[in-house]
Amino acid sequence: MANRPPLPSEGVNDTVTRIRAFLDTYRPPTPCLVVDVDTVVDRYRRLATAFPGSRVQYAVKANPHPAVLRALVAAGAAFDVASPGEIDLCLAAGADPASLSYGNTVKKPSAIAHAHAAGVREYTFDAESDVDNLARYAPGSQVSARVLVQGGPDSVTPFGHKFGCHVDEAVRLLLRAAGKGLDPVGVGFHVGSQQLDPSAWDVAVASAAKVFAATAEHGVNLRRLNVGGGFGISYSDPAPATSVYADAVTAAVRAHFAQPPELVCEPGRAVVAEAGLVRSEVVVVSRKLPTDPHRWVYLDVGRYNGLAETENEAIAYRLDVVGPHSQEDGPVIIAGPTCDGDDVLYQRTPYRLPLSLRPGDVIDILAAGAYTASYSSVAFNGIEPLRTYCISEGRLISGE
Template sequence: MTVSNSRESPCLVVDLNLVRANYRALHAALPTARIRFAVKASPLPEIIRLLDTEGAEFDVASVGEIELCLAQGVDPAVMCYGNPIKKAGHIATAYAAGVRRFAFDTEDDLQRIAEHAPGSEVECRFLASAPQSQTPFGNKFGCAPDEAAQLLVRAHDLGLRAGGPYFHVGSQQLDPLAWQIGIEQAGAIADALVAKNIPVSVVNIGGGLPISYADAAPGVDELGAVITAAATRHLPEYTALIVEPGRALVGNTGVIHSEVVNVRQAPDGRRWIYLDIGRYNGMAETENEYIAYRFQTDRDDDPVAEAVVAGPTCDGDDVLYQRTRVLLPTTLRAGDSVRILETGAYTASYSSVSFNGFPPLTVHVTGAERE
């Protein structure tokens, strides 16, 4: 990720003041929960430093993210290596750096943690029976709930601290009941552990908290009320709740500034608008048109019509929207600016190194890290 002071196109502009406001709003909605930022959503040093000052913890998915957080002065005691897919050497490196919390979902990974991070606290990720989110994980992560209880008992036997169950309802989850379902299942796992005299210190409810894009999403107050009610009903009262937001903290804080490269009327009669940003240099979440971003132009007062929106590369898959109904001014032409809103999450961090020779997305940061 390149951070620059110039404003070439395309670029992402992130507002730190909005990051701070989002963190405080979530803390107000879930005042007793520990907020653990998913670094992968926007691994900017300025965001990490700000959230560290606010009292956040950090969900790190790789040694690279651990090193990034350490470089910003983050205490490794507030990091959790949350990726269930990790090499033994990476576990050992994290442990040597001071990380003492790990997530897992298989016996093999548990054994590696026990060997290379002895005495650490572990959270077992299970696959919750939640409704599908906008950008689902499928079956890539998570064991069965019954297996999670067995693996946490095994963790205890291996000399690890069995923190508790962990679930994720999928990214951009629009149904608040998803967390109620997951917490109820986590509660059953906690009960099974308590019955074996293994206290459950934490229940990690993951991320997935949504933001509004082209369509509205439930707010943090509504989500907080559902989560709090479910936790009160289903979890032991001494259990700490952990939430791992990424998008909810940074999604609405960024705007991508792009430019129209070309406008074309295709043989089938559809209008195509080509931007200087596409799937490979920042817009990866348009895959399968899961996320419908909002567009803003300097010609928004002109008549609008449907358009296919595509990126600049010579790759046939570099098309952002051809099924989603996107209305753009009929007067748009090459050289016009287009702003893509709510693009603070999973844009620069997904940007490729140099596909087709296009550089990674440049990032500019505004606002203050400290008040």
């Protein structure tokens, strides 16, 4: 990274202030995640305003906490679901089945049957077997083909080649879907999570437009374009504003479609990340040798109980040391609490923390509402999953 992550106390905002006021009053054990659902709703509304006339489907995988889902249901959001479990969570939170879209292209026939029985009528595929299973277990449903994004800039956490198919295959599968009685409505794609280059959408939209044109030649007229998620938020490095992403997507659609299709987006991180804060405790501070310039700082939260996205140091969270400390700081290597050698969070990223840091001190991990609790393991090393507390107007509304 060109610039080191910010020193403590930089970048603190109103959401963090509200969460800290709750933490000071409630004093839950660490580590824990606190989510301000008012901020979740605010970020959803910002996206809905930036994409007027579009359907904004929250990617449930980012943070499936029931309080988050209930707040988004009340705000009028739709939902991108990836499993029967996520479907059930959304329905329990009061979501209309018609607001759910099954976006995962990897699903068992039993999962499709479960979704269809629950009232889900929109699905995405990228393989022939999935088309056939959808025709059998979700007859008449609306379906979209997911295309593989190639040639664009990489995101911070790219999907590689796991999802999507080539343009020609997408055309073939959509025609097959039509022949089997499904309703082919469109094309979807994803440019990668935490995509910091808005130009990535132009490459993907161009590919989708080719599918629209090719299927139309065979009498199948698509009408919906799902531009996925991937809208970044600012961690240690700044991300473009929501309006910049929206302008880039809109410009790409206008450039590649004579008649703009229905637009769908599926943000997850952009809705919930900035709403959350992980409070952690320093367990050990040590040096491997007295002359070692780097101190090792071990936290009670690591890769397996909330910070999975630190793998390969992809996401460099902003860290804020709580309480008074010396102004003088020094370089650190940050690690988690487990007895796994891979549970080292940051070695290459140049973090610096106060020289006065001691065991028992508290560090807040900012913008940590997405892909933390939902990635947390069940009980690796006997460490429980990351506890989550949700607040609204500064008051606890849901917590363990």
